[in-house]
Amino acid sequence: MIALSLAEIAAIVGGQQHDIPDPGVAADGPVVIDSRDVRPGSLFVALSGENVDGHDYAERAVAAGAVAVLASRPVGVPAIVVEDVVAGLGALARAVVERLGTTVVALTGSAGKTSTKDLIAQLLERLGPTVGPPGNFNNEIGLPLTALRAQESTAHLVLEMGARGVGHIRYLAELTPPRIGLVLNVGTAHIGEFGGREQIALAKGELVEVLPTAAEGGIAVLNADDPLVRAMSTRTKARTVLFGEAEDADVRAENVRLTATGQPAFTLHTPTGCGDVTMRLYGEHHVSNALAAAAVAHELGMPAHEIATALSEAGQLSRWRMEVTERADGVTIVNDAYNANPESMRAALRALAAMGQAATAKGGRTWAVLGQMAELGEDSLAEHDAVGRLAVRLNVSKLVAVGGREAAWLQMGAYNEGSWGEESVHVSDAQAAVDLLRSELRPGDVVLMKASRSVGLERVAAALLAADGEVSG
Numbered sequence: 001m002i003a004l005s006l007a008e009i010a011a012i013v014g015g016q017q018h019d020i021p022d023p024g025v026a027a028d029g030p031v032v033i034d035s036r037d038v039r040p041g042s043l044f045v046a047l048s049g050e051n052v053d054g055h056d057y058a059e060r061a062v063a064a065g066a067v068a069v070l071a072s073r074p075v076g077v078p079a080i081v082v083e084d085v086v087a088g089l090g091a092l093a094r095a096v097v098e099r100l101g102t103t104v105v106a107l108t109g110s111a112g113k114t115s116t117k118d119l120i121a122q123l124l125e126r127l128g129p130t131v132g133p134p135g136n137f138n139n140e141i142g143l144p145l146t147a148l149r150a151q152e153s154t155a156h157l158v159l160e161m162g163a164r165g166v167g168h169i170r171y172l173a174e175l176t177p178p179r180i181g182l183v184l185n186v187g188t189a190h191i192g193e194f195g196g197r198e199q200i201a202l203a204k205g206e207l208v209e210v211l212p213t214a215a216e217g218g219i220a221v222l223n224a225d226d227p228l229v230r231a232m233s234t235r236t237k238a239r240t241v242l243f244g245e246a247e248d249a250d251v252r253a254e255n256v257r258l259t260a261t262g263q264p265a266f267t268l269h270t271p272t273g274c275g276d277v278t279m280r281l282y283g284e285h286h287v288s289n290a291l292a293a294a295a296v297a298h299e300l301g302m303p304a305h306e307i308a309t310a311l312s313e314a315g316q317l318s319r320w321r322m323e324v325t326e327r328a329d330g331v332t333i334v335n336d337a338y339n340a341n342p343e344s345m346r347a348a349l350r351a352l353a354a355m356g357q358a359a360t361a362k363g364g365r366t367w368a369v370l371g372q373m374a375e376l377g378e379d380s381l382a383e384h385d386a387v388g389r390l391a392v393r394l395n396v397s398k399l400v401a402v403g404g405r406e407a408a409w410l411q412m413g414a415y416n417e418g419s420w421g422e423e424s425v426h427v428s429d430a431q432a433a434v435d436l437l438r439s440e441l442r443p444g445d446v447v448l449m450k451a452s453r454s455v456g457l458e459r460v461a462a463a464l465l466a467a468d469g470e471v472s473g
Contacts, residue, residue, distance in 0.1 A: 001027060001028065001029070001030065001031050001043065001096065001148045001149070001150075001151075002028070002096055002099070002100065002150070002151060002152060003026040003027070003028035004026060004027055004028075004096075005023060005024050005025065005026050005027075006020055006022075006023050006024070006025055006026075006027065006067065006068050006078070006080065007023035007024065009027060009043070009068075009070075009080055009092060010023070010080045012091055012092055012095045013070070013080060013082050013088035013091045013092055014082060014088070014091070015070070015080040015081055015082040015088060016080070016081045016082075017079075017080060017081075018074040018075075018078075018079045018080075018081050019074065019076065019077060019078050019079060020068060020078045020079070020080075021078070025067050025068075026041070026067070027041060027042070027043040027067050027068065028041040029041030029042040029043070029065070029066075029067075030042050030148075030149065031043045031045060031089075031092070031145060031148040031149075032044055032045065032061075032066075032145075033045045033047050033054065033141065033145065035054075035057040035060045035061040035064065035066075038061045038064040038065055038066045039064075039065055040065035041065065041067060042061070042064075042065060042066040042067070043066065043067065043068060043069075043070060044057075044058065044061035044062070044066040044068070044069045044070070045069075045070045045085060045089055046058055046069050046070065046071040046072070046075065046085060047085055047086070047141070048072070048085070054071075055069075055071055055072070055073065055075050058071065058075035058076070058077050058079065059075070059076065059077050061077075062077040062078065068080055070082065070085055070088055070089065070092075071085065072084070072085050086140055086141060089141065089144045089145070090140060090144050090175045092144065092148065093143070093144030093145075093147040093148050093175055093176060094144075094174075094175050094176065096147065096148055096150065097147050097150070097157065097175075097176045097177070100150055100151075100152065100154060100157075102150055102154045102155060102156065102157045103155065103156050103157070103179055103180070103300065104156075104157045104159060104176055104177065104178040104179055104180070105120060105124070105156060105157070105158045105159070105178060105179070105180045105181075105182065105296055106158075106159045106160075106161055106172075106173060106176070106178035106180070106181050106182070106207060107120070107158075107159070107160055107161065107181070107182035107183070107184065107207075107292070108160070108161040108162070108163065108169055108182070108183055108184070108204050108207050109182075109183055109184025109185045109186075109187075109204065109223075109229075110184070110185050110186055110187030110200060110204070110341065110343065111184070111185055111187050111285075111341060111343045111344045111347075112184050112185065112285065112288065112289045112344070113136065113138065113160045113161075113162070113184065114135065114136045114138075114160060114318050114321065114338075115281070115286065115289050115316065115318070115321055116182075116184060116289040116292050116293055117132055117133065117158055117160045118132070118314070118316065118317040118318055119289055119290060119292075119293035119311065119314050120132070120158050120182075120292075120293045120296050120297070121158050121317070122310060122313075122314040122315075122317070123293055123294070123296070123297040123302065123307065123310045123311070123314070124155075124156040124158065124296070124297060124300065126302065126306065126310055127155065127156070127297070127300055127301065127302060128155030128156060129151075129153045129154050129155050129156075130154070130155060130156040130157075130158060131146065131149050131150050131154050131156070131157050131158065132146070132157075132158035132159075133146040133158070133159065133160050134146075134318070135318050135319070136160060136162070136318070136338075137160065138159075138160040138161055138162035138172075139162055139168075139172075140168075140171065140172065140175075143159055143160075143161065143172050143175065143176065144175060144176070146159060147159065147175070147176045156300070157176070159172075159176055159178065161173065161207060163203045163204065163206075165203065166199065166202055166203045166206075167203075167206070168203065169203055169204065169206040169207050170206040170209070170210060173206065173207055173210040174210060177210065177212075178207070178210075178211065179211070179212060179217055179218060179219065180211075180218075180219045180220075180221060180296055180299060180300075181207040181208050181210075181211045181218075181219070181220050181221065181236075181238070182207075182220075182221040182222075182292055182295075182296060183204050183205065183207060183208065183220075183221070183222055183223065183229045183232060184223055184226075184229070184288070184289070184292055185223055185226045185229060185288070185343070186200050186201045186204055186226060186228040186229055187200070187341060187342070187343040197228065198228075201228040201229075201231075201232070204229075204232075205232040205235050208220040208222070208232050208233075208235055208236035208238060209235050209236060211236055211237070211238035212237075212238060213237040213238065214237065214238055214239040218236070218237065218238030218239065219238055219239050219240075219241055219299050220232070220233065220236045220238040220239070220240050220241070221241045221243060221292060221295045221296055221299070222240060222241070222242055222243070223242075223243060223244055223288065223292070224242035224243060224244035224245075224246040224248065224249040224252075225244035225245055225246055225249075225288070226244075230242070241295050241299060243288075243291040243292050243294070243295040244288065244291060245287075249291075250270070250271055250295065251268070251269070251270050251271075251291055251294050251295040251298060252268075252269050252291065253266040253267065253268060253269070253287050253290075253291055254266065254267045254269060255267045256284065256287055258284055258354045259278065260357065260358045261282075261355060261358065262282045262283065262351050262352075262354035262355035262357075263278065263279050263280065263281065263282055264277075264278075264279050264281070264283065264284050264286050264287045264290070265277060265278040265279070266287055266290075268290075268291075268294055268304060268307065268308050268311070269304075270294065270298045270304040270307070271298070272298070272303065272304055273303065273304030273305060274304055274308075275304050275305045275307065275308025275309070276308060277290065277308045277311045277312050278312050279311060279312060279314070280312070280313070280314065280315055280316075281314075281315075281316055281322060282322045282324055282334070282351050282355065283322060283347055283348065283350065283351030283354070284347070284350060284351070284354070285344075285347035285350075285351070290311050293311070294307045294311065297310070318338070319338065319458075320335050320336065320337045320338035320458045320461075321336060321338050322334060322335075322336045322348070322351065323335040323336070323461075324355075325465060327464075327465065329443050330364075330443035330444050330445075331441050331442075331443060331444070331445050331446075331447065331464075332355070332359070332445070332446045332447065333447050333449075333461050333464055333465055334348075334351075334352065334355070334446065334447060334448040334449065335449050335458055335461035336348050336448060336449060336450045337449045337450060337451060337453075337455075337456070337457035337458040337460070337461060338453060338458070339452055339453045340370075340371075340372075340373045340450050340451050340452050341373055341376075341452075342373060342376070342383045342386070342387065344450075345370070345373060345387050345450060346387065346390060348448060348450045349368060349387070349390055349391055349394055349396065349448070350394065351448075352366050352368060352394075352396060352446060352448040353366065353394040353395065353396060355446050356396075356397070356446050359444050359445065359446050360397070362444050363444055364442075364443070364444025364445045364446060365397035365398060365442075365444075365445050365446075366395075366396045366397045366398070366445070366446050366447075366448070367396075367397065367398045367399075367400065367437070367441075367445060367446065367447040367448065368391050368396045368398070368399050368400070368448050368450075369400045369402060369433055369437070369447060369448060369449045369450075369457060369460060370387065370391075370399065370400070370401055370402065370407070370410055370448075370450055370451060371401070371402045371403045371406070371407055371410075371450075371451025371452065371455035371457055372384075372403050372404070372406035372407060372451055372452050372454070372455055373387070373406065373451070373452055374452040374453075374454060375452075380406060380409075381409055384406050384407075384409035384410045384413065385409050385410075385412065385413035385416075386413065387410055387413065388401070388409070388410040388411060388412065388413025388414035388415075388416075388417065388424070389413045389414065389416070389417035391414050391424075392414050392417040392418035393417065397423065398423055398424070398425075398440075399411065399414045399423065399424040399425070400424075400425055400427060400433055400436060400437070401414075401424070401425070401426045401427070402427055402428075402429065402430060402432075402433045402451065402455065402457065402460070403428075403429070403451070403455055407426055408426050410426075411424050411425065411426040430455075430456060430457065430459050430460050430463075431463075433457075433460050434460055434463045434464065437460075437464060438464070441464075447464065449461045
């Protein structure tokens, strides 16, 4: 964080100083919510959760080098006490962003946010120092923590915004007002909470509503291939830039194809030039993510040929998102277990099918190890059934459905679509999946793990890559 005295921080957050001998002492280290992450000069934010209360770690944080604690009550060490710690954290982020004047790029969407954020950050780093969130820091805690990592030298601040209801994105956007707002898509993630895609579109579109006007430099980057996103152009006063495969997209892809290993390749077209792209990432769904990142980079002055080069060199920065690892015995593990919704599940299965073409030609097989997609409400049965059926249509060799009721629906969809029998199986938990796979896998097989985060299929991937093959955690 930029250096701010404790007195300045207290004034910004509207807090009271407690046990602070010198209000002029500056916090100039990272702002953290975990006492294990404290560094000299840190500000420790004491959050109260269901299982852990950060106030209990205040003394430990100060002993480790934190200059003060942002807290909701006195804690016996230097503290700035506020009524609402999360609101105080947000107020601090807003003040720092306003003081810096860096270019803020914010993005939202039902799927692909984190992968796209990683691509944007890697592209913009070529134009100047860039800060982006680790993982999916996209809520009222993670977003301000990301913003507070910015320094005086930061040219670009890339922020991911998630929502579980109408009003959430507006709140986040008002904390860190963006100049460029990007909407990727409107899918069915969290549809059970929102109540329908129209409500999801209403929430996602809040981002473009808060952008500056076109005269003030505001830019809304919208997916031309998603009708609900394209329609958001009527909700903003910013200049609209379209990306996608549509002919009228300002930044578009032509000649889209997958390599023999399942990596997307295409020709990138921008208003100022074009270039050929072959990505290191896996799956055709990354084409849309890449075009979104390209549109942002183009608007900030990057030439088309450099964008194409940067996209071809960009890697996956966040964990458990199509992480591809080949074992010594020739089995390929694809860990895409961070989260899942119907759109991302279909994209992952198509990527598996593409990756498996070369494998099956040599006698290998494709395995889809799948679990529950959460928060689908009344659509849950139909969506899980549809994913099971898609696995059959894509000629996936084996389906392993892991978990309870929703996993049973996955397996039944596959069975009803293809009368698979032994080609699909339902197992109770992660260890059962590992035991099955260890006994069945052979060189050349490609294994995909994907489910909502709560299922924990990343443990299956870890076990298959570990020497002992046991699930941990």
